[in-house]
Amino acid sequence: MNTPLHIIADSNxxxxxxxxxxxxxxxxxxxxxxxxxxxxxxxxxxxxxxVRSSTKVNPALLADSQVRFVGTATIGDxxxxxxYLQQRNIHFSSAAGxxxxxxxxxxxxxxxxxxxxxxxxxxxxCLGIIGVGRIGGLLNQACAKLGVTTLLNDPPRQVESxxxxxxxxxxxxxxxxxxxxxxLQQADILTxxxxxxxxxxxxxxxxxxxxxxxxxxxKGKGIINAGRGAxxxxxxxxxxxxxxxxxxxxxxxxxxxxxx
Numbered sequence: 001m002n003t004p005l006h007i008i009a010d011s012n013x014x015x016x017x018x019x020x021x022x023x024x025x026x027x028x029x030x031x032x033x034x035x036x037x038x039x040x041x042x043x044x045x046x047x048x049x050x051v052r053s054s055t056k057v058n059p060a061l062l063a064d065s066q067v068r069f070v071g072t073a074t075i076g077d078x079x080x081x082x083x084y085l086q087q088r089n090i091h092f093s094s095a096a097g098x099x100x101x102x103x104x105x106x107x108x109x110x111x112x113x114x115x116x117x118x119x120x121x122x123x124x125x126c127l128g129i130i131g132v133g134r135i136g137g138l139l140n141q142a143c144a145k146l147g148v149t150t151l152l153n154d155p156p157r158q159v160e161s162x163x164x165x166x167x168x169x170x171x172x173x174x175x176x177x178x179x180x181x182x183x184l185q186q187a188d189i190l191t192x193x194x195x196x197x198x199x200x201x202x203x204x205x206x207x208x209x210x211x212x213x214x215x216x217x218x219k220g221k222g223i224i225n226a227g228r229g230a231x232x233x234x235x236x237x238x239x240x241x242x243x244x245x246x247x248x249x250x251x252x253x254x255x256x257x258x259x260x
Contacts, residue, residue, distance in 0.1 A: 002027040008043055009050040010035050013073045016050065043067060053079045054258055062088070075099050076228055078196040100134045103226055103252075107139055107191065110224065110250045111146070119222060119248050120189065122148050128187030128220075130180070130209065131194035131227055132157055139193065151178050151187050156204055184214060189222040196228035212236035226252040 005026040009016040011034050021030050033042065035054040040061050043049055048069045051057060057070055058081040069091045072080060077094045085092045114120035127143055129136045132154040143150050158177040183190060190210070197206045209231045210223070218240070225232045234255045241247050254260065 005029070005048065006046045007031070007048040007050065008033060008038060008046045010038065010052045010055060010073070012052050012054075013050055020050075040064060051079075055079065057081060057085075059084055062090070069093075076195055078198070078228065097134055100138060103135050103193075104138045104142060106252060107224070107226060108142060111148075114222070114248070114250070122146050125149070125188040126151060126186060128153065128183035128190045130154070130183065130190060130192045132177070133193065135226070136191075136193040139191070151183050152176050153178055153180050153183050180209075180214065181217075184218045184220075186219075188220040189224065190218065190220060191224040192227040192231050194227045194231050196230055206231045208233045208236075210236075212239070215240045221246060222248045222250070224250040224252075225254075226250075229253040229255045229257055 003026050005023065006029045007020050008031045009020060011032050016032055017030070020028065022028060031042070031046075035052065038049075038051065038055050038061075040063070043061060043065045046065060046067050048071070049057070049062075049065075049067050050071045050073065052072065053074045053076060055061075056079050057072075062070075062084070067090055070080065070085060071093045073095050075094065075096050075098060077092075077096075080092065080094075082092055111120060111122075115122060126149045128151045129140055129143075130153045132140065132152045136152075136154070140150050140152060154177055192210065194206045194209060197204050199205070206228070207230055211233045212235075215223075215233065215236045223232070223237060223240075229251075232255075237249055241249060
């Protein structure tokens with residue numbers, strides 16, 4: 001006899017119907033809902049919850065539920081209270097790393113469009129990459145092939161790099177990372193590829209990583225955000241853009257998604 005399994009999935013997860021409507025050994029009940037309909041009442045008797053970033057997964061949603069597994073079809077997990085899930089012994093998985101190449105392809109498409117419109121010059125402009133993980137690192141490699149000069153900023157990785165250097169004093173290597181202030185002063189275009197981290201040390205907290213004060217100090221002409229929306233103060237960005245018609249922004253994400 002098959003085991004009953006109730007799955008609730010966000011309707012914006014591509015292929016959810018085909019992927020989860022039938023699973024060997026289980027009698028699946030699959031409910032595919034719009035994110036606004038994924039409520040505490042609806043998930044009460046669910047075993048598995050599959051979401052995107054528009055659903056806040058926290059005690060308010062799950063306190064009275066029997067959910068045993070939460071999955072998010074996103075690379076970021078700041079919409080999920082992972083500490084609470086651990087306390088409840090609810091297993092969790094994200095899609096971290098799944099979109100690395102496609103985000104870099106998005107960035108390159110944006111670069112070529114900006115160049116075509118006269119906003120970017122590969123041979124002259126300096127790109128400041130904030131966040132040099134999977135995506136930022138691969139983008140830096142692509143920029144080298146395009147002949148685009150880059151400056152790299154990533155405080156947590158800078159600390160790791162310095163620690164590695166201190167254990168390998170014979171290598172003669174030096175950290176490639178620069179301060180955010182250096183990027184603000186020397187880069188022509190800034191691009192963000194950071195996760196949204198809140199409540200940690202100043203070096204790790206990325207909520208409004210680019211805030212009004214920092215944006216006002218930026219000497220360049222363009223800002224691109226392909227990380228998380230709230231890493232960039234959107235109101236400060238708008239004010240900065242309105243001060244000069246030569247300035248531009250490219251946003252793959254924004255605060256309060258899906259609302260503008």
